[in-house]
Amino acid sequence: MQLPKLTGSVLSGLHCFLIAADQMSFTRAAEILCLTQSAVSHKIKNLEDSLGVQLFIRQPRKLLLTEEGKRLKAVVAQNFGDIAHELRDLKTLELSGDFNVSVPPTFAQTWLLPRLKHFIDKYPALRFHLRTRNDLVDFQTESFDCAIYFGHGKYAGLHSEKLMDESMVPVCSPQYAQEYYLHNNPDLLINCMLLHDAAPWARAGRNDEWQYWAQTNGIQLPENSCTFDRADLALQAAENGLGIAMGRHSFVDQQLKDGRLVVPFDMAVQSPLSYYVVCRQDATISPRIKAFQEWLHSEIAEF
Template sequence: MRRYRLPPLDLLEAFEAAARHLSFTRAADELALTQSAVSRQIAALEESLGVPLFQRMHRALRLTESGELFARTATGVLMQLQGATEQLRHIERQKTVVVTTTPGFAGLWLIPRLSSFTARYPGVDVRISASFTLVKLEREGVDIAIRYCASAVAGPQAVKLFGEVMTPVCSPALRRTPGKPLKKPEDLRHHTLLYTEQSHSAPLYDWSMWLRAMQLDIKPAAALYFSDYDQMVSAALRGQGVALGRLPLVDQLVRERKLVTPFNQSVASPMGYHLLRSETSADKPEVSDFSAWLMEEAAR
């Protein structure tokens, strides 16, 4: 048994247009139909409802009382349906890529490069979730994860974007501080060292690991601690101390001479950045485009 006993939608459209214009001719022009086709549709609707909707006079058209009531209802229903249709079409047209990664990678590497992606794909919205939480991509509706980990734990579906090298970095002004040379690793004893203190930090975040690799046992002039890596880099940019730079996260800042590497010595990290795509996003062209763009940027 049918739940709704309604007339066809094309009959409602013809009626709404005729009621609004009080003219079959103008309604026909709006709907790209003939006047006789609109007249037949209105007659079919009246027969279906069992009541007259219009008074047909010589060169004039007027709604009956039943017609006025039905016109108000039909107009409201069609407007609601039109609004819902446009909303769904907008959702369908909107292309979105949801990315999760660490705050340091997002702030120092990804976001500064995003303008090249949006210029190439202006119709795609990119939503970045910067967090150290390892989310389940399919469950959380995330398309792409860029994870900082060792290759052995990245998973067979992950693609390595690049590895990592650790070397001290500082502002050019700090390197030129009178009476505080910064020409060799031993000179770090004259300076403030910048640290991060996240519980999730890998060992190579720690200055002690780099100093041990250099076979140095020194005590710095002072130490500053920050909760996030990008905060620490911000302090280094302002000349507040020497940070342990992670390349390529700070590559751009070094190329722009906002940060300098005072020594040639560096330590290779077992960690790296790996691209992982959600299985449910495999067929989304915008996700494929973003993945290809990421690998292209990483190859630079």
């Protein structure tokens, strides 16, 4: 496929095409671009005419990419991502401007937020934008400077720097431990209600954390369970006496100190996963990311 002269119309059409191909809907693309559906359809048709190829197979209530469309989407996503990051870096080479970070929800709530004021006070010219999610960021098409992942640390085409390891241990309310005679009796776990974080990390199974802990310790798990889409909800349910949850050290430190949660049997295991700061390979020299990493390491050293 040979691209004609890159006029403003063609560039506008390529951007419109990328949004439509990502959404697989002219209607949703129109909403994102603040255009009418007919305007989006017109831009795509003009682009197809300029290229001399069909990019979409238009079916009733459904769009499909042609092979040419798939190829073009891959190229445009890569290059538009590069342009967006370069433009932002040109504007914010100093420690100022917008700084966009993706963080797992419970890690953000229980560990990062109580410390975040220290970072913002240290770099007041940065406008910090925090977004929480368990799934991985698409750094080619999404405007994130970096992300914190809980995982194995290997992400194709990306740079990752280890922050800290994690350990995990079952936790429950003091009353629940007493009611089920759990203190130093891990075999009685079979009588309990298990509280699961159904999404402890990207692409995890709903009971992966409990299964790993049980296999490591040779403990049989009960059938009764409740699942939640965030670890903090499972921990809050445990605090309210609903059952027993798997607590990561970074999540339950304060609740254990306050006595809101207890460890009925001290059988902590080292998690197979750790926390990492992840960014594009070409963003490792970013002053903002370097400052954020250094601050994170200093906070972890005091944790």
